[in-house]
Amino acid sequence: MIDQLLASVTDGMLVGVVYGLAAMGLTLIFGVMNVINLAHGPIMALGMFTVYLAYTSLGLNPFLGLLLAAGLGLILGVIIYWGAVHRVIDAPHLSSLLSTFSVNMIIIGIGTAIFSTSFRNVDYSLGIVTIGPITVPGTRFTSALLALGITGLLYLFLYRTRPGKYVRAVSDNRTSAGLMGIASNRVLALSFGLGTMLAALAGGLIAMALPFTILSGGSYELKSFVIVVLGGLGNPIGALLGGVILGLIEGLVPVFTKITWVPVIEFVLFVLILLVRPQGLFGAKQ
Amino acid sequence: MILEVKNVSKVFGGLTAVNDVTFDLPEGQILGLIGPNGAGKTTLFNCLNGVYPLTRGTVTFRGQVLSGLPTYKVADLGIARTHQIVRPLNELTVRENVMVGACFGRENHKLGEAEEIANEVMEFVGLAARADMLAGSLNVAQKKRLEMARALAARPYLLLLDEVLAGLNVTEVSQMLNTIRAIRDQGVTIIMIEHIMHAVMNVSDRIIVLNYGTLIAEGSPVEVQANQEVIEAYLGDPDLAARLLEEERG
Amino acid sequence: MRILRNLSFWIAVGVVVLIIAYGATGGAIRRETWFTVLLFVGLASSLNILLGYTGYVSFGHIVFFGFGGYIGFWAIDTLGMNLWLAALLGGLVSALLALGLGLAILRLRGAYFALATIGILEAMKALVINIPALGGPNGMELNFSVYRGYGGAATALWMVYWSVAAIALIVVITSYIVKKSKFGLGLMAIREDEDAAEIMGVVAPRAKTWAYVISAFFPGILGVLFFFKQGIIEPGSAFRLQLSIEMLVMVMLGGSGTVLGPILGAGAYQILRGTLLTSDLELLGMKVKDIQLAVAGVLLLIIVLFIPVGAIGWLRTRSATLRRILE
The missing domain is CATH 3.40.50.300 (P-loop containing nucleotide triphosphate hydrolases)
Known part of the structure; x- marks a missing residue:
């Protein structure tokens, strides 16, 4: 029993960190421009397919494939910002929800036509990592480390570089940032691109661990919503912690009851937190 | 006294915005x-x-x-009020804005009666000619008058x-x-x-x-x-x- | 009744009656197409009372269709309840669910409310999967003999058509009455500026909750009718987020906050989808019918970006006459 618990906790945390990375993308965009990106899931799916195709067609190591996924995610995000978000950024919420959802439809529509909805997996192994009594697949372990590393880089970017500081300034107050000469539109486009880049990266990492289809992004998108609310909308570190919590729920709940109760618990928790602590578990009280 | 304000304070975080204010109003x-x-x-x-x-204190209005x-x-x-920074209901007409005051204010009128009151009040504040325009399209002075009209329509x-x-x-x-x-x-x-x-x-x-x-x-x-x-x-x-x-x- | 003297009322009712009549006079295939349109006229118009009049973006509104459908289906299947009673039951339990939920989640605004409605939809779906009495993940299936009580399957299909048509008409009339009522004026005040509305005396918590309850009641009824016709109900089809968002798209397409908008939006969306699905056209080397979702996405994007008020909303800005007759 103890061994099983330990294994579930480890597994949950490793997966949770990757979930957290995806959610960070969603929460970054929300924090900067108050937009919930409903194309988040499909972009994760594109990240999965990038890694998959680079590996199967080009023979590229999946971890190098991640770089491709990151680049694609960034470019795509900037394009989506200018094409679908920029015009409605100050419009009522429904507009940006629907405009990003239309991007979702476009990606899924074309993606389904090209890739069909059959399952793929990246057949790549790094052996087994053993830490004390626990053994985990090497790819999963490396993925979690990478996710942490990317989070660290994101923070370095946001706090140590000029464009990163612009992002935080615009997030803090778009009007005054604009008055101080920051080209807020370009910063917004960059932020959106960073958010989708994180989504694509997380998708790529998930693809190494689990089978997927072009539609898989949808369920991860829902997980990201839950995580983002757990951690507080707009709070990247909160998202990482929220991801770990979600991973732990997914790891531990099946030890005690049927696995089908996991989503019930997740979504009930999600609604309860929205009601009781809308600033998230880790946010300061408003 | 219609209004009695006793020792009213309002504190935001560490800032005391209203400090122990007391006054009566006949x-x-x-x-x-x-x-x-x-x-x-x-x-x-x-x-x-x-x-x-x-934060502290009491406000008593007509004994309550x-x-x-x-x-x-x-x-x-x-009690009805206007706002310093105007808050028109932009996508509703001027008449509808004023009717909201009459319908939901103190006298709680039905729609038909509210419309008559709205017409009267708009005449009174000089907005009658703009009754069917969207409130969002008014200029600032007109919006100020609209604030006034909405408050008056409540017959406070x-x-x-x-x-x-x-x-x-x-x-x-x-x-x-x-x-x-x-x-x-x-x-x-x-x-x-x-x-x-x-x-x-x-x-x-x-x-x-x-x-x-x-x-x-x-x-x-x-x-x-x-x-x-x-x-x-x-x-x-x-x-x-x-x-x-x-x-x-x- | 004052509204009976309004031309705009008769135009809205007339459009629905025309749809009903057209769908009923061309055999089973045409009936099926227009059955779907009428179903969505009912769903989108219900949603519009919350979304268009009150300004609350419910992303998971299909939960009321699914929940009502499930309870009614269960009542028919296990209790042997009469369809009409079951439909009413479905509507009532959905309304009750909205009442309970509304008191809690209608305190949330903007994106927070939208997210909460998604959470509720997914929680409900996951919950139903865990309830064996409702068939768990496999759902429930009606015994074919049930239809015999309604004159056989063929007659039952017509019967369901007429009942969905009747509900759609009732929803549209309700929607018109609400919009022209004091209650509706309060809702629109809330949509424009909730705090200012409350300062003027609008009891927002009560008004929002009632709007939510009304907008949940009819989808509950429609759910029972729809799944009775299908003969089968399962969690995936009853609680589909995709369908929920399509309802929003229809409202936007026609014009959120207008009575006619959701009717035309539902019709246009279904016709568009039908056309794309059967189209032989090619685009960039891909068959349009394979990428119909993407084409629909592009159209939605164009509407959201350039005509956010929707077709009827746009027409209403064109002239005072149109404003008077298109409600």
């Missing part, structure tokens, strides 16, 4: 509420009509304690006016003052926040002065103008001080 008077920018005048309004919960009541309950009891016992004169030209100011007097003559009690000194001195029965959230003077316009503390308070605000002194001389 029915049928116009009370001018003045003070430098940031003195807590609008915050006091927000405390009176339930936008903010009070208001503390803790939601804004719609306060409206129902007969007490009307809170937050800088309804700001941004109006000389003619418009004197029109608005006549309107305010006419409202008082219909038996409505009024508290008005105002920066235009000659106007507020001219129209008010009594004045209270806030500075840094504290009530520093109370009395007739003549008494308040002579009050040393008031003049000092305004010296922090050179523009107003100059104007105030000039008015006293003139």
